[in-house]
Amino acid sequence: MWHGEYREPRLVEVYDAEHPWGWEDDFFMRVLADRTTSRVLDLGCGTGRLAIAMAGAGHEVTAVDLATPCLDAARRKPGADRVRWVEGSVETLPPRAFDVAFLVGHVAELLVTDEEWSAALRALRDALVTDGRLILDSRDPVARPWQDWNRPATERSIVLADGSAVLAWTESAPAGEQTVSVVHHYLFPDGAELTSTAVHRFRDEEALRDSLRTAGFRVEELYGGWSREPAGLSEDGELIVIAAAEPRMLA
Structure with a gap:
């Protein structure tokens, strides 16, 4: 089954068991705490582990996913009532509705074509306020x-x-x-x-920077590991990006 961990209930249970809270979640929570932030988007939220924690920390969280079985599993978890769950994708995002957006759990790798990736970044830019932050992760092809x-x-x-x-x-x-x-x-x-x-799809650092700039983002930080090591210098083998939404150009 295509993306069965998200669409087949038995595999959703397996996915949830195999992905408990980890150091990446601690990293995301620290990033969220770096600034005063209220409205949070978790795009591709899966079974809701991070979304529920962010809501529990006092943030107004909207969690979006295409997969109904994942959302069903998320809604059954303690604390889920604090989260607004939305079945959908980037097309469902309202404009200028969020202060920070998360595209994590390597969801970026599943946006395979350049068209999919560009459309997602543009939609995320439109959904963020000016200077709102986008946090994403992808494995480093290096x-x-x-x-x-x-x-x-x-x-x-x-x-x-x-x-x-x-x-x-x-x-x-x-x-x-x-x-x-x-x-x-x-x-x-x-x-x-x-x-x-x-x-x-594995995009290298240059490709990520270029695509974000084209979509209207300014890369503020880029790390290679969950302890904020520089790219290429961590055994984690990640590309973790924190980008800010640039002001919109007036026509």
């Missing part, structure tokens, strides 16, 4: 993370809330310039095997 996205390196056991375990592994292959195709396999205790497929 680190070539996909080299380890095959069995046996990716084989793991994921323990679900009921104590049962799912055997999981990933296979990957180049899908074109700067893109990698992945297939995630999940073997359940009852013998059912479900798969999830996706294509990831």
Whole structure:
């Protein structure tokens, strides 16, 4: 299934179990606390881990995702009633409605074509107030993370809330310039095997900076790791961007 972790309820449960709170979430919460911010957008919120935490910290959070099963799982979590959940994508974003927007969890990699990526950045710029911040993350292609996205390196056991375990592994292959195709396999205790497929696009630092500038953003900070290491100097192998929305040009 295409993006099955977000669309198939059994895989959504597995996804949630495999992605508990991590150091990246601590990073995002610190960034959010850097300024007085009220209206927050979490685009591609998944099962809502970060959105619920941001709302719990006192922010007015709108969490947007295309996948109904993910939103259903998010709404069942403690604290979910503090978040405004929206089923949709960039096309649903109101203008000048947010002080800060998050596009994290490597969601940027799933916007594969230049057209998709440019349209998303333009919509995010329109949804932010002037000087509003955009925080996004994507894996650094210099680190070539996909080299380890095959069995046996990716084989793991994921323990679900009921104590049962799912055997999981990933296979990957180049899908074109700067893109990698992945297939995630999940073997359940009852013998059912479900798969999830996706294509990831890896943009380097120069491409990210250029696309953000074209969309009307000013890159303020760019890191390579969750401890704010410079790009290329962290084992995390990330490109973490904090950008500000430039004033709109008058016609």
